[in-house]
Amino acid sequence: MAIESLIPATSRSNEKEQRNTYMATVAPVMSLEQEKNPWQAQATRFDFAAKKLNLDPGIWKILSYPTREIIVHIPVQMDDGSIEVFTGYRVQHSISRGPAKGGIRYAPDVSLDEVRALASWMTWKCAVVNIPFGGAKGGIICDPKKMSQGELERMTRRYTASLIEFIGPEKDVPAPDMNTNEQTMAWIMDTYSMHMGQTCNAVVTGKPVSLGGSKGRREATGRGVSVMCDEALKYLGMTIEGCRVIVQGFGNVGSNAAAILYQKGYTIIGITEWDGALYNEQGIDVPGLIEHRKLAGTINGFAKAESVDKDELITRRCEILVPAATENVITSENADRLRCRILCEGANGPTTSVADEILETKNIFVMPDILANAGGVTASYFEWVQDRMGYFWTEAEVNQRLDAIMTEAFRDVVGYAETHKVNNRIAAYMLAIDRVAYTTKQRGMYA
Numbered sequence: 049m050a051i052e053s054l055i056p057a058t059s060r061s062n063e064k065e066q067r068n069t070y071m072a073t074v075a076p077v078m079s080l081e082q083e084k085n086p087w088q089a090q091a092t093r094f095d096f097a098a099k100k101l102n103l104d105p106g107i108w109k110i111l112s113y114p115t116r117e118i119i120v121h122i123p124v125q126m127d128d129g130s131i132e133v134f135t136g137y138r139v140q141h142s143i144s145r146g147p148a149k150g151g152i153r154y155a156p157d158v159s160l161d162e163v164r165a166l167a168s169w170m171t172w173k174c175a176v177v178n179i180p181f182g183g184a185k186g187g188i189i190c191d192p193k194k195m196s197q198g199e200l201e202r203m204t205r206r207y208t209a210s211l212i213e214f215i216g217p218e219k220d221v222p223a224p225d226m227n228t229n230e231q232t233m234a235w236i237m238d239t240y241s242m243h244m245g246q247t248c249n250a251v252v253t254g255k256p257v258s259l260g261g262s263k264g265r266r267e268a269t270g271r272g273v274s275v276m277c278d279e280a281l282k283y284l285g286m287t288i289e290g291c292r293v294i295v296q297g298f299g300n301v302g303s304n305a306a307a308i309l310y311q312k313g314y315t316i317i318g319i320t321e322w323d324g325a326l327y328n329e330q331g332i333d334v335p336g337l338i339e340h341r342k343l344a345g346t347i348n349g350f351a352k353a354e355s356v357d358k359d360e361l362i363t364r365r366c367e368i369l370v371p372a373a374t375e376n377v378i379t380s381e382n383a384d385r386l387r388c389r390i391l392c393e394g395a396n397g398p399t400t401s402v403a404d405e406i407l408e409t410k411n412i413f414v415m416p417d418i419l420a421n422a423g424g425v426t427a428s429y430f431e432w433v434q435d436r437m438g439y440f441w442t443e444a445e446v447n448q449r450l451d452a453i454m455t456e457a458f459r460d461v462v463g464y465a466e467t468h469k470v471n472n473r474i475a476a477y478m479l480a481i482d483r484v485a486y487t488t489k490q491r492g493m494y495a
Contacts, residue, residue, distance in 0.1 A: 086162050086166070087162070111171075111484060122134045134190050136189075138163075138186040141185075144487045145487050149220070151185060153226035154187070154192045163187050165397065177422045204235045215240065221252060233254045234259055237249055237251055262440070262446060263441070267308070269424035270423070275451055276415045277314070277415075296320045296369070297371065297373025302319070307335065317330075318366070325357065332350075332353050362386070368392055370392050375398060389413060395417065416476045426450055464476075
């Protein structure tokens with residue numbers, strides 16, 4: 049597919065010069081805490097890619113900042129009658145290409161910097177797969193494990209009411225993220241609909257199918273990861289037979305990615321979760337493990353694999369490593385110990401910017417997060433489209449469309465990397481920035 053661009057291809061440089069320039073940009077002396085700041089990691093990569101593109105300084109400034117940052121303080125009556133006040137965020141990074149799009153997460157460590165970074169990653173992710181959304185993200189500082197279903201519902205509805213003028217099918221379309229799910233989206237949809245006086249199922253995605261959700265949405269991010277693995281193997285001249293995979297994280301993304309890869313014939317030799325890790329050199333029975341976890345509530349105790357150290361497991365030799373949990377899993381402290389050929393990032397921001405250079409010197413083929421985990425937002429786009437036209441596709445149709453978009457995005461990114469002589473992550477950023485810059489320039493400046 050032809051890529052619209054404001055900028056011609058940059059002049060060619062040899063690989064050593066590229067690496068030196070990149071290292072000078074992303075690896076100044078910094079503490080591990082600074083290295084793990086997600087907003088700083090995003091900004092570092094954005095600046096490097098923008099420089100490579102020779103991006104117009106004015107557009108550079110516009111895309112460096114979120115369009116809107118909203119902070120709300122949410123009073124909630126708890127089950128014991130007491131009142132707690134929770135802090136929530138919603139950051140809309142860009143609406144240049146369409147309504148803002150992004151998940152909502154509930155966690156004790158949610159921060160404005162994290163939400164800013166995730167919102168900007170959503171902008172680039174939507175642009176990489178070329179769907180008509182901008183980027184947004186939301187979050188509430190809370191510990192959902194310590195809250196009842198009633199408390200979570202009251203908090204979610206009050207959060208939604210606080211954002212009512214800023215979200216909507218044509219404005220900003222939330223979705224599930226860490227510690228939120230279909231039920232959370234149903235509460236948001238219902239609250240928004242009550243305020244609007246009519247059912248508005250297109251206000252969120254990731255809903256139950258009975259409320260306008262899309263078939264295949266729950267598995268979509270994991271499915272997209274599997275497509276990236278397939279395409280990376282083809283590109284590198286490798287085969288699925290004998291391809292060993294380690295999956296870090298066994299939540300929605302990791303478990304679905306592992307299950308789909310297993311079905312395709314990949315050998316899943318290692319799986320980690322927050323409370324443990326499993327290894328079997330001959331391959332883990334993924335369907336059996338999923339069933340075990342349903343019954344036991346944990347991956348621990350699974351008879352067909354040995355228990356190992358979860359931090360050590362990701363450094364074992366394999367063909368593909370899939371970090372599919374949280375940010376900052378691969379840092380300057382462990383990147384040099386990875387022994388995978390392909391790194392396929394199922395999570396958002398699992399690799400720090402400083403670790404990028406280490407991975408490049410080790411010749412690890414990286415499928416960056418803004419490409420590899422874009423299957424979720426692509427299926428969310430499908431759900432939004434189906435809701436708006438009131439006609440729903442079969443799961444086979446959803447999967448077919450998803451596979452086509454992800455495959456095309458892979459080819460676009462790799463083609464950009466080859467043309468501009470950069471690694472895949474910077475190529476993905478350059479491609480995304482190029483597309484967003486193009487529409488920003490076309491729309492002009494409102495005065």
